[in-house]
Amino acid sequence: MSTDYKFNIRFATQDDCEILYSWRIDPDVRKVSKDSSEFTYDSHKAWFTKALMNANIKIFIVELDNIPAGQVRFNIQNDSAVISVSLSKDYRGKGLGSKVIQLASNKFCSEFNINKIIAYIRQDNISSRKSFEKAGYTLLNDKDIFCEYIYMNNEIRN
Numbered sequence: 001m002s003t004d005y006k007f008n009i010r011f012a013t014q015d016d017c018e019i020l021y022s023w024r025i026d027p028d029v030r031k032v033s034k035d036s037s038e039f040t041y042d043s044h045k046a047w048f049t050k051a052l053m054n055a056n057i058k059i060f061i062v063e064l065d066n067i068p069a070g071q072v073r074f075n076i077q078n079d080s081a082v083i084s085v086s087l088s089k090d091y092r093g094k095g096l097g098s099k100v101i102q103l104a105s106n107k108f109c110s111e112f113n114i115n116k117i118i119a120y121i122r123q124d125n126i127s128s129r130k131s132f133e134k135a136g137y138t139l140l141n142d143k144d145i146f147c148e149y150i151y152m153n154n155e156i157r158n
Protein backbone atom coordinates (compact mmCIF):
# COMPACT_ATOMS: atom_id res chain seq x y z
CA MET A 1 0.00 0.00 0.00
CA SER A 2 1.35 3.43 -0.98
CA THR A 3 0.20 4.88 2.35
CA ASP A 4 2.59 2.61 4.26
CA TYR A 5 5.64 4.51 2.98
CA LYS A 6 7.02 7.91 3.94
CA PHE A 7 7.34 9.75 0.59
CA ASN A 8 9.99 12.37 -0.09
CA ILE A 9 10.74 14.03 -3.41
CA ARG A 10 14.00 15.95 -3.82
CA PHE A 11 16.12 17.31 -6.65
CA ALA A 12 18.75 14.95 -8.05
CA THR A 13 22.40 15.82 -7.43
CA GLN A 14 25.65 14.57 -8.98
CA ASP A 15 25.77 11.92 -6.21
CA ASP A 16 22.74 10.25 -7.81
CA CYS A 17 24.61 9.56 -11.06
CA GLU A 18 25.19 5.84 -10.44
CA ILE A 19 21.75 4.98 -9.15
CA LEU A 20 20.13 6.84 -12.05
CA TYR A 21 22.32 4.87 -14.44
CA SER A 22 21.22 1.58 -12.88
CA TRP A 23 17.58 2.61 -13.32
CA ARG A 24 18.08 3.89 -16.89
CA ILE A 25 19.74 0.71 -18.16
CA ASP A 26 17.06 -1.57 -16.71
CA PRO A 27 15.77 -3.49 -19.78
CA ASP A 28 12.15 -2.91 -18.69
CA VAL A 29 12.80 0.83 -18.73
CA ARG A 30 14.71 0.78 -22.05
CA LYS A 31 11.91 -1.03 -23.83
CA VAL A 32 9.24 1.53 -22.85
CA SER A 33 11.42 4.58 -23.59
CA LYS A 34 11.00 6.67 -26.72
CA ASP A 35 14.73 6.30 -27.33
CA SER A 36 15.32 2.66 -26.45
CA SER A 37 18.99 2.60 -27.52
CA GLU A 38 21.65 1.46 -25.04
CA PHE A 39 24.49 3.62 -23.65
CA THR A 40 27.61 3.33 -21.51
CA TYR A 41 28.09 4.68 -17.98
CA ASP A 42 30.43 7.35 -19.35
CA SER A 43 27.87 8.63 -21.83
CA HIS A 44 25.21 8.59 -19.10
CA LYS A 45 27.52 10.56 -16.80
CA ALA A 46 28.20 13.15 -19.50
CA TRP A 47 24.46 13.43 -20.23
CA PHE A 48 23.56 13.68 -16.51
CA THR A 49 26.22 16.31 -15.73
CA LYS A 50 24.88 18.46 -18.57
CA ALA A 51 21.26 17.80 -17.57
CA LEU A 52 21.91 19.08 -14.03
CA MET A 53 23.11 22.38 -15.51
CA ASN A 54 20.27 22.65 -18.01
CA ALA A 55 17.54 24.99 -16.72
CA ASN A 56 14.97 23.16 -18.86
CA ILE A 57 15.58 19.72 -17.33
CA LYS A 58 14.43 18.96 -13.79
CA ILE A 59 15.22 15.57 -12.30
CA PHE A 60 13.68 14.47 -9.02
CA ILE A 61 14.60 11.48 -6.88
CA VAL A 62 11.72 9.79 -5.08
CA GLU A 63 12.59 8.40 -1.65
CA LEU A 64 10.39 5.90 0.12
CA ASP A 65 11.21 5.54 3.80
CA ASN A 66 14.45 7.46 3.04
CA ILE A 67 15.55 4.97 0.35
CA PRO A 68 15.91 6.12 -3.30
CA ALA A 69 13.10 4.29 -5.10
CA GLY A 70 12.69 6.03 -8.43
CA GLN A 71 13.06 9.13 -10.54
CA VAL A 72 10.79 11.63 -12.26
CA ARG A 73 12.14 13.88 -14.99
CA PHE A 74 10.56 16.96 -16.53
CA ASN A 75 11.75 18.46 -19.81
CA ILE A 76 10.47 22.01 -20.06
CA GLN A 77 9.37 23.19 -23.49
CA ASN A 78 8.08 26.78 -23.46
CA ASP A 79 5.01 26.89 -21.19
CA SER A 80 4.70 23.12 -20.65
CA ALA A 81 6.83 20.12 -19.74
CA VAL A 82 7.15 16.46 -20.73
CA ILE A 83 7.31 14.00 -17.84
CA SER A 84 9.01 10.62 -17.62
CA VAL A 85 9.01 8.33 -14.61
CA SER A 86 10.52 5.06 -13.46
CA LEU A 87 10.48 3.18 -10.21
CA SER A 88 13.23 0.84 -9.11
CA LYS A 89 12.23 -2.80 -9.80
CA ASP A 90 11.62 -3.60 -6.11
CA TYR A 91 8.95 -0.88 -5.87
CA ARG A 92 6.93 -1.71 -9.00
CA GLY A 93 3.60 -3.48 -9.03
CA LYS A 94 2.53 -2.07 -5.65
CA GLY A 95 0.39 0.83 -6.86
CA LEU A 96 3.05 3.39 -5.83
CA GLY A 97 3.44 4.93 -9.31
CA SER A 98 0.25 7.01 -9.20
CA LYS A 99 1.17 8.71 -5.93
CA VAL A 100 4.74 9.34 -7.11
CA ILE A 101 3.45 10.89 -10.37
CA GLN A 102 0.88 13.02 -8.54
CA LEU A 103 3.32 14.31 -5.88
CA ALA A 104 6.09 15.01 -8.41
CA SER A 105 3.72 16.74 -10.87
CA ASN A 106 2.33 19.03 -8.18
CA LYS A 107 5.79 19.82 -6.82
CA PHE A 108 7.11 20.57 -10.29
CA CYS A 109 4.14 22.80 -11.22
CA SER A 110 4.34 24.86 -8.05
CA GLU A 111 8.16 25.20 -8.04
CA PHE A 112 8.36 26.30 -11.67
CA ASN A 113 5.00 27.98 -12.18
CA ILE A 114 4.10 25.69 -15.07
CA ASN A 115 0.58 24.27 -15.24
CA LYS A 116 0.68 21.89 -18.22
CA ILE A 117 2.49 18.54 -18.28
CA ILE A 118 2.46 16.02 -21.14
CA ALA A 119 3.19 12.29 -20.83
CA TYR A 120 3.97 9.98 -23.77
CA ILE A 121 3.24 6.37 -22.82
CA ARG A 122 3.43 3.24 -24.95
CA GLN A 123 -0.05 1.92 -25.78
CA ASP A 124 0.76 -1.44 -24.18
CA ASN A 125 2.27 -0.02 -20.96
CA ILE A 126 -0.93 -0.57 -18.99
CA SER A 127 0.53 -0.10 -15.50
CA SER A 128 1.95 3.26 -16.56
CA ARG A 129 -1.27 4.39 -18.26
CA LYS A 130 -3.32 3.41 -15.20
CA SER A 131 -0.87 5.16 -12.87
CA PHE A 132 -0.99 8.40 -14.87
CA GLU A 133 -4.79 8.27 -15.11
CA LYS A 134 -5.08 7.74 -11.36
CA ALA A 135 -2.71 10.69 -10.82
CA GLY A 136 -5.09 12.99 -12.73
CA TYR A 137 -3.72 12.81 -16.28
CA THR A 138 -6.24 12.80 -19.16
CA LEU A 139 -5.84 10.91 -22.44
CA LEU A 140 -5.44 13.29 -25.41
CA ASN A 141 -4.45 10.91 -28.21
CA ASP A 142 -4.20 7.12 -28.46
CA LYS A 143 -3.71 6.84 -32.22
CA ASP A 144 0.07 6.33 -32.16
CA ILE A 145 2.39 3.79 -30.52
CA PHE A 146 2.89 6.37 -27.76
CA CYS A 147 -0.37 7.69 -26.32
CA GLU A 148 -0.41 11.31 -25.22
CA TYR A 149 -1.72 12.33 -21.81
CA ILE A 150 -2.11 15.81 -20.35
CA TYR A 151 -2.14 17.14 -16.79
CA MET A 152 -3.36 20.63 -15.97
CA ASN A 153 -2.56 22.03 -12.54
CA ASN A 154 -5.37 24.50 -12.03
CA GLU A 155 -3.83 26.01 -8.92
CA ILE A 156 -1.08 27.63 -11.00
CA ARG A 157 -1.96 30.79 -12.90
CA ASN A 158 0.51 32.04 -15.49
Ligand SMILES: CC(C)(COP(=O)(O)OP(=O)(O)OC[C@H]1O[C@@H](n2cnc3c(N)ncnc32)[C@H](O)[C@@H]1OP(=O)(O)O)[C@@H](O)C(=O)NCCC(=O)NCCS
Binding pocket: 028, 029, 032, 084, 085, 086, 087, 088, 091, 092, 093, 094, 095, 096, 097, 098, 120, 121, 122, 125, 126, 127, 128, 130, 131, 134
Ligand atom coordinates in the same frame (compact mmCIF):
# COMPACT_ATOMS: atom_id res chain seq x y z
C1 LIG B 1 5.17 2.57 -14.85
C2 LIG B 1 5.33 2.55 -13.35
C3 LIG B 1 5.77 3.94 -12.86
C4 LIG B 1 3.93 2.19 -12.78
O1 LIG B 1 3.94 2.22 -11.38
P1 LIG B 1 3.52 0.94 -10.50
O2 LIG B 1 3.28 1.44 -9.14
O3 LIG B 1 4.56 -0.12 -10.67
O4 LIG B 1 2.17 0.48 -11.20
P2 LIG B 1 1.38 -0.88 -10.89
O5 LIG B 1 2.10 -2.03 -11.53
O6 LIG B 1 1.12 -0.98 -9.44
O7 LIG B 1 0.04 -0.69 -11.74
C5 LIG B 1 -0.78 0.44 -11.62
C6 LIG B 1 -2.23 0.04 -11.81
O8 LIG B 1 -2.36 -0.60 -13.08
C7 LIG B 1 -3.03 -1.84 -12.91
N1 LIG B 1 -2.54 -2.75 -13.94
C8 LIG B 1 -1.25 -3.11 -14.18
N2 LIG B 1 -1.20 -3.95 -15.24
C9 LIG B 1 -2.47 -4.13 -15.65
C10 LIG B 1 -3.08 -4.88 -16.71
N3 LIG B 1 -2.36 -5.63 -17.54
N4 LIG B 1 -4.43 -4.80 -16.86
C11 LIG B 1 -5.17 -4.04 -16.03
N5 LIG B 1 -4.66 -3.30 -15.02
C12 LIG B 1 -3.33 -3.36 -14.84
C13 LIG B 1 -2.65 -2.29 -11.52
O9 LIG B 1 -3.57 -3.21 -11.01
C14 LIG B 1 -2.70 -0.98 -10.77
O10 LIG B 1 -4.03 -0.64 -10.47
P3 LIG B 1 -4.42 0.01 -9.05
O11 LIG B 1 -3.59 1.26 -8.90
O12 LIG B 1 -5.87 0.26 -9.19
O13 LIG B 1 -4.06 -1.03 -8.05
C15 LIG B 1 6.39 1.48 -12.89
O14 LIG B 1 5.89 0.19 -13.11
C16 LIG B 1 7.73 1.61 -13.62
O15 LIG B 1 8.59 2.36 -13.18
N6 LIG B 1 7.91 0.87 -14.72
C17 LIG B 1 9.15 0.88 -15.53
C18 LIG B 1 9.34 2.18 -16.32
C19 LIG B 1 8.09 2.69 -17.00
O16 LIG B 1 7.31 1.93 -17.60
N7 LIG B 1 7.92 4.03 -16.95
C20 LIG B 1 6.81 4.71 -17.56
C21 LIG B 1 7.20 5.18 -18.93
S1 LIG B 1 5.90 6.20 -19.58
